[in-house]
Amino acid sequence: MGLYPCLRHGENRWWLPLGEDAHTVIGRLLLAPPQVPSHVRSAVIELLQSDPTFFLYAALQFSSDTAGLEDLADWWIENARGRFASGDAFLGAPDIVVEHKQRWRKLHAHYAAIAHNDWMRDAPLWLEVLGPPVPLSWHQHWPEIEFDAEVMEAEASPLDSGIFLQQLARQTQRAESLQAAFDERLHRAKLGSLKQLAYGLSHEINNPLANISTRAQQLQREESDPQRHAVLQRIVDQVYRAHEMIADLMFYANPPMVNPVRLDLVPLVADVLPAMQSAAEVQRIRIEFQQVVGSAWVSGDRSMIGEAVRGLVRNAAEAIGQRGTIIVSVEQEGERFQIRVADSGPGLSARDREHAFDPYYSGREAGRGLGLGLCRVYRVARLHQGDVALTTGPTGCVATLTLPIAKS
Structure with missing residues (x-):
């Protein structure tokens, strides 16, 4: 079992568990063309009715006061890529231990026994497994979700799992191929010239820098004005900074x-x-x-x-x-x-x-x-x-x- 990208409010972060069915549907969304097929949309709506955390992850981030299942499906279609691609999506994600899984199993059983209209009421039970207590300032702005009976009764077209796995495999192969090509080009074209450059810079620049630093320190010892003394110190500091840059180059060209x-x-x-x-x-x-x-x-x-x-x-x-x-x-x-x-x-x-x-x-x-x-x-x-x-x-x-x- 994995986790959804973190939910944020102020400085706090919460995490919800990501189940296998949600993993499959979200993967389908990520691979879908800009115009999401109707059968994928139907699968999203069906999962919103059966998977509490898939439902809550969208509902807790919905900006309007009220929303229906169609609205939450639209939210998933519009935001799935951005949420999972974010560099901050899993930053600091906690480790999942046995106690967490046990609490989640109890919550799944609890949600199976209550009405859909009570799902938002008990959302803090999910959030506080891997997060701090839910502040009232956030809770009071959660939307009211309307479960449309007609939408809930609509049948979702089944996912063609074979096609989905084929698309996912091809996408993975393409990503690996692009990564390998990038690494080869990076290592060959961007770092090859550094060795030749470093030797020349070390000799041509270090000697003048040493003279500048020595002269500035001599003037410092003879200078009584605090402002001029500070200016001379900045010269010495910048000389050391330039020397460190050249040392970095030499480290690559001729490392110890x-x-x-x-x-x-x-x-x-x-x-x-x-x-x-x-x-x-x-x-x-x-x-x-x-x-x-x-x-x-x-x-x-x-x-x-x-x-x-x-x-x-x-x-x-x-x-x-x-x-x-x-x-x-x-x-x-x-x-x-x-x-x-x-x-x-x-x-x-x-x-x-x-x-x-x-x-x-x-x-x-x-x-x-x-x-x-x-x-x-x-x-x-x-x-x-x-x-x-x-x-x-x-x-x-x-x-x-x-x-x-x-x-x-």
Whole structure:
């Protein structure tokens, strides 16, 4: 059993369980053409009468004071893609445990015994399984749902499950093919020129920077005026910033030797995050760590992997700007561990994603960096036989650093 994308009111979030029948119907909606076939619409209406959470998910987000089953069906048709594609749809989703499933089974039995007109009344029982108490300010604005007897008696055309699975399989194949082509092009065309560039920049720019920094610090020692002293300090700071950019380039062009040790990613990530929280608090950004696995043993360079995590969190914070959430987790996927950094920022456009690992491209405004951080993270991943990838929807972005499990 899965979950629907989160429901929001103010700062609070609630989650409803997604059943198998709803999964099938929603999948049909996602694959449907712009003009949704009548049999798919009929299936949506039928499910609204039999699946309480499918019904509540639409009803609780309906903006009018009253609505009928036809209105809720229209809501699903218009909003299914946007809700499930959103980068924030499953950000911070809780783990489902046995207790949750037991409560949901009791609620299904309860809803089977009450009239449809009472479904909205008891909606808080569903919401508070995986969420805080429902505030009155939200509850009092819920719509009144009218169950039209004629609509309820209409028979839904059966879903052709064979055609549905065929369409879904083809869609998946196409997505995998596009992803593979994108990755190949990204690795070959966007990163190939960096090595040649880095060597030249290191020699031609580092020497003048060293002279500028030395002279500025000499003038600082002789300067008694506080304002001029502060101006000279800004010069020194900007020199260090430029030097760090070149160091990032050199890291890719000629990285240091990896010093692999057997290490656990869980405490490593947990140790990195507190140091970054103070800077994030200035931007009113909350950093959360979700421990999905008990341990995650890999063979790697502790310093490099720690710097990669810092780079991903720093990139997420810069993408958010002000007010938001970053959720960091360590998970297992087959024979690999994944460090996932999900943010509530604006997400990536198609162009941003194409250039994500380009050291001279940044989706941020001028003056906020050249986008070197992700390039450095990518290099760390490849040095450890791993990878880093970005996924995004209309809002939010998830960066995933993948590393192989250590051999016992």
